[in-house]
Structure formats: structure tokens, C-alpha cells
Amino acid sequence: xxxxxxxxxxxxxxxxxxxxxxxxxxxxxxxxxxxxxxxxxxxxxxxxxxxxxxxxxxxxxxxxxxxxxxxxxxxxxxxxxxxxxxxxxxxxxxxxxxxxxxxxxxxxxxxxx
Amino acid sequence: xxxxxxxxxxxxxxxxxxxxxxxxxxxxxxxxxxxxxxxxxxxxxxxxxxxxxxxxxxxxxxxxxxxxxxxxxxxxxxxxxxxxxxxxxxxxxxxxxxxxxxxxxxxxxxxx
Numbered sequence: 001x002x003x004x005x006x007x008x009x010x011x012x013x014x015x016x017x018x019x020x021x022x023x024x025x026x027x028x029x030x031x032x033x034x035x036x037x038x039x040x041x042x043x044x045x046x047x048x049x050x051x052x053x054x055x056x057x058x059x060x061x062x063x064x065x066x067x068x069x070x071x072x073x074x075x076x077x078x079x080x081x082x083x084x085x086x087x088x089x090x091x092x093x094x095x096x097x098x099x100x101x102x103x104x105x106x107x108x109x110x111x112x113x
Numbered sequence: 114x115x116x117x118x119x120x121x122x123x124x125x126x127x128x129x130x131x132x133x134x135x136x137x138x139x140x141x142x143x144x145x146x147x148x149x150x151x152x153x154x155x156x157x158x159x160x161x162x163x164x165x166x167x168x169x170x171x172x173x174x175x176x177x178x179x180x181x182x183x184x185x186x187x188x189x190x191x192x193x194x195x196x197x198x199x200x201x202x203x204x205x206x207x208x209x210x211x212x213x214x215x216x217x218x219x220x221x222x223x224x225x
Contacts, residue, residue, distance in 0.1 A: 099208075104155065105155045
């Protein structure tokens, strides 16, 4: 059974700290990996998409990497701010399962001011 | 370019009633996906549609649930004879190709 796992489940850091969120998937045959942010009671905001031919993507203070051989992706957030507090979701589009996204359970991030 | 639109944002139904959830994809997108987020659970895929075609419905419950994406108009997720266990947030996503999916704000269904 393919799974997407996110570690840690929750993280609390002081403002300004750099942090790393981890995502692992059991199937290395991956089309794409997408990172999302979800605020309480809200929808999902796409942060970064890494296609299978890419190794990383950057947007502002965010950097996401993809290592297909080890089945891992990381989301790096630099100089965290209280406004970064949210749930971060990793989702993999796996070849075996066509176009659907398989989501991890998420990492709940709290950045303290 | 408006994003993915879903309505209603909140829907309350009594047990046994029908729920209809609507999703308008982003302009130019022809792929629509429905996902469900149950309380305290992660997002789970339900169904993938293109115009007038169901491509993958492997995540749909076998009974009471149906989805369509007609040639004209929004995609509809229909739940017949709702039960309390159907209470969840239902998200629609769209894409222009098989790549990045853009999500709507969701419909929060409460069954009383």
C-alpha cells in the first residue's frame, strides 16, 4: 500500500528560525510532488510543485527538494514568521495511481512571536 | 482569472436528505478532482473527471455518491440520503494538464 508520511506531526518554533518539514513516500515512481498550506477552516494554497524531472523548486523563503531514489521531499522555510503558522501538506502524484494526489497527514506549524 | 469556485461554502442537511456540491474549475481547466477531508483525518481522493467523462472514481463510496462534469456548467458531487458520517469538508481541484492542481475553498457539509 502506498503511503505519504509527514514528519513531524507538529512543530513549534520561535520567530526567525529556519525550519525543515519532511515528507516521504513509498513509491519512487512519482510524477509530481506538491506542497500545500492549509489555514484552519480554509482551503489549500499550493506552495510549490516539483515535477519528477526536477530536484528542487524555490519561491521566496520556501525551498522544496525532491529525492526520488530515497522517496523523500523536504520543505525548507527560511526566517519563519508568525504568519507562516498553518498546516503544511505534502501530496504525491504517483504513477501507479494516475492523476490523483495522495496526501500526507500534514505538519502543524506554529511560529511564536 | 478567478480561482476554483465552490458553492455552497457551508451546507447543513438532515439525515436522509440529498446534498449537492458544485465546483467551477479555473478558466481553461478541463480536469476536475474531488477530495474529502473527514474530521481529524487527511485529505482523500474521491473522483477525477474530465468534461463528460469520469476518469477515475476509485475513491468514491460505492453507494449514495455520484459525480458529474457536464459539457456546460460546473462539476457536481451528489450525495444521496446523507448520514452523519458524511459530515466533512469536500474540496474540488482543477488542473489544465495532469500537473499542478489548484484547490477551491471547500464545502463544509454538516449532517444533523
